[in-house]
Amino acid sequence: MTEEKNIDNGIKNHYISAMNRVIAKANSNIALIKYWGKENFSLNIPAVGSLSLTLRGMETITEICFAENIDEDEVWVNDRQESATTSRVRQFLDLFRQKSGIAKYCIIRSHNNFPTGAGLASSASAFAALAVAANELFGLHLPPVQLSIIARMGSGSAARSIFGGIVEMKKGTMPDGSDSYAQQLYDENYWDLEILAVITSTKEKKTKSTQGMNISRETSPYYPVWVHTHSLDMEEAKIAIARKDFQMLGEITEHNCMKMHSVMLTSRPPILYWTGRTLDIIHLVWELRNKNIPAYFTIDAGPQVKILTTSSYALSILSAIKEMEGVERVIHCPLGKGAEVIERS
Numbered sequence: 001m002t003e004e005k006n007i008d009n010g011i012k013n014h015y016i017s018a019m020n021r022v023i024a025k026a027n028s029n030i031a032l033i034k035y036w037g038k039e040n041f042s043l044n045i046p047a048v049g050s051l052s053l054t055l056r057g058m059e060t061i062t063e064i065c066f067a068e069n070i071d072e073d074e075v076w077v078n079d080r081q082e083s084a085t086t087s088r089v090r091q092f093l094d095l096f097r098q099k100s101g102i103a104k105y106c107i108i109r110s111h112n113n114f115p116t117g118a119g120l121a122s123s124a125s126a127f128a129a130l131a132v133a134a135n136e137l138f139g140l141h142l143p144p145v146q147l148s149i150i151a152r153m154g155s156g157s158a159a160r161s162i163f164g165g166i167v168e169m170k171k172g173t174m175p176d177g178s179d180s181y182a183q184q185l186y187d188e189n190y191w192d193l194e195i196l197a198v199i200t201s202t203k204e205k206k207t208k209s210t211q212g213m214n215i216s217r218e219t220s221p222y223y224p225v226w227v228h229t230h231s232l233d234m235e236e237a238k239i240a241i242a243r244k245d246f247q248m249l250g251e252i253t254e255h256n257c258m259k260m261h262s263v264m265l266t267s268r269p270p271i272l273y274w275t276g277r278t279l280d281i282i283h284l285v286w287e288l289r290n291k292n293i294p295a296y297f298t299i300d301a302g303p304q305v306k307i308l309t310t311s312s313y314a315l316s317i318l319s320a321i322k323e324m325e326g327v328e329r330v331i332h333c334p335l336g337k338g339a340e341v342i343e344r345s
């Protein structure tokens, strides 16, 4: 057995993990009430709360193991070694190294079963899976709320993927971010909500979310209104969910999405993630509603459209979308579980 170095004398007595390899799985999530903007950049504290659905069908599986004879973490995403994400992952794993006192480097292999970096919240499932896997590997046994705080440091939306079902992310009020975490409102069996993620392009987005959020905060005249009115949208969505009022939830979902994209569009330079296809699908969703099919859309930092519906209407919406030109793929997702360890050795 190799020597365990302690990187912080103050936390010397932490449990040294006997585990050497862990595999964890996390589902992605889609926010109905979105987060756009950071209150604290270095602690990644959001400027607003958010409310999301954790989705079965869009997942990341991450394997992590300690490695000897390497002097930095090695990161593989979908079988390709990554250099750009490595420093983000290294900083993230430093949190586990500091808390555990285990100074070992790791090899991380991560697979997404959906397009990466294309506005489908792949960073949410990726950092949630990594947080859960590293928690086990480093023997920390942190409870879900603490893991949510750590996952937030990797990606704001990852804090939500720790939990399944319908999830609220609290913006919090503490300057150190200790009350900025997600929690489950209802589990995945509460309501048969479904998301159809309509993929129109699998290209990686040009403006990363963090960069876009900073530009918006600094330049959009609508940004203060976005922040100021956000809690009203959260409250409305929570009431709609408590009443299982689909129309009310759908209306506030679309409104909040349009408001976020208005902030993006009015940033300087403007941030436009939509394409012509995105607009075609918005129109299709509105046409479906005119035919009394319950469908509402939401869109993140990419051209994909996520259609919110309930289980009995998903197949008829799916067949309407499949008729459309330029749709690469549709991922049909019911609500899913939170992040979990699936293998340890």
Ligand code: PMV
Pocket: 030, 031, 033, 034, 035, 036, 050, 121, 123, 124, 155, 156, 157, 158, 209, 210, 300, 301
């Ligand atoms: O988690 P991030 O930093 O990739 O940001 C996510 C931002 C949106 O997807 C646009 C909104 C949200 O709340 O998921």
